[in-house]
Amino acid sequence: MRLKEWARERGVSYRTALRWFHSGLLPVPARQLPTGTILVEPPQAAEGQAVAYCRVSGADQKDDLERQAGRVALECSRRGIGLGRTVCETGSGLDGNLVELRRLLADASVSTIVVEHRDRLARFGFEQVEAALAAQGRSIVVLDEAEVEDDLVPEMTEVLIWMCARLYGRRSAQRRARAAMKAASESAS
Numbered sequence: 001m002r003l004k005e006w007a008r009e010r011g012v013s014y015r016t017a018l019r020w021f022h023s024g025l026l027p028v029p030a031r032q033l034p035t036g037t038i039l040v041e042p043p044q045a046a047e048g049q050a051v052a053y054c055r056v057s058g059a060d061q062k063d064d065l066e067r068q069a070g071r072v073a074l075e076c077s078r079r080g081i082g083l084g085r086t087v088c089e090t091g092s093g094l095d096g097n098l099v100e101l102r103r104l105l106a107d108a109s110v111s112t113i114v115v116e117h118r119d120r121l122a123r124f125g126f127e128q129v130e131a132a133l134a135a136q137g138r139s140i141v142v143l144d145e146a147e148v149e150d151d152l153v154p155e156m157t158e159v160l161i162w163m164c165a166r167l168y169g170r171r172s173a174q175r176r177a178r179a180a181m182k183a184a185s186e187s188a189s
Contacts, residue, residue, distance in 0.1 A: 003030065003038035010135065027135070048111030048138070049084030052076065053104055055120050057092050065090065072116050075143045081114060093123040105129070114141045123158055157181060 006028070007017035020026040021038055029041040054068045069086050076083050089100040101121070104110060113133070115121045121140065122129055130140050161177040 001040050003040055006040040048109050050076070050081050050112040050114055050141075051104060051110045052083050052086040052114045053089075053101065053121060054086060054116070055089045055091065055093065055098070055101070057090070059090055062090070068116055068120070072114060072143060075116075076114055079143075081112070081141065083114065084110075093119060093121075105133070108136075110138065112139050112141055114143065116143050118142050118145075124162065 003017050003021060004014050007014045010017075017026065018038070021030055021032075026040075030038055031041075032038050052069065052072045054065055054072060056062070056065045056068070065088050069088055073083060073086065087100050087104055089098055091098050104113060113121070118126050133140060157177065160180060163177075
């Protein structure tokens with residue numbers, strides 16, 4: 001495929017792709033013909049493993065983590081997805097301090113990450129993570145596309161929790177955010 005077509009498919013300007021090619025930063029193999037045309041080699045099919053990622057927010061939810069891993073394994077077997085392994089982690093989805101998730105995202109041998117719900121992978125920025133993996137020929141499979149709670153109030157609570165986490169620290173952010181929401185609803189009544 002020509003460099004111009006490759007750039008258009010990925011939403012990158014041709015000049016940027018050309019600059020990447022000349023500086024050796026193009027993320028795919030490419031070669032230049034004697035005529036000057038730059039050809040991008042077609043991406044290889046990802047030959048990697050599928051890994052289930054399960055996460056809960058607190059240590060008090062260890063039983064939930066085991067049940068989540070079981071549900072993911074069961075649904076993967078129903079869909080014919082062969083899991084190489086399951087990665088379980090305890091930590092808040094609001095901060096970036098998820099060590100196992102970072103390892104999983106950095107592991108090039110993982111071609112597919114399977115999660116039960118979108119928010120198990122990331123509370124914010126799921127689409128960006130998905131796009132970054134797609135650019136590498138990797139993917140995310142969400143087993144249950146339905147939102148856990150389909151209401152505006154939980155989404156606003158998440159935003160408030162995130163803002164409180166930035167202000168007050170991550171440990172007590174959820175408790176303080178709930179207290180703020182309770183106070184706001186009481187004052188509105």
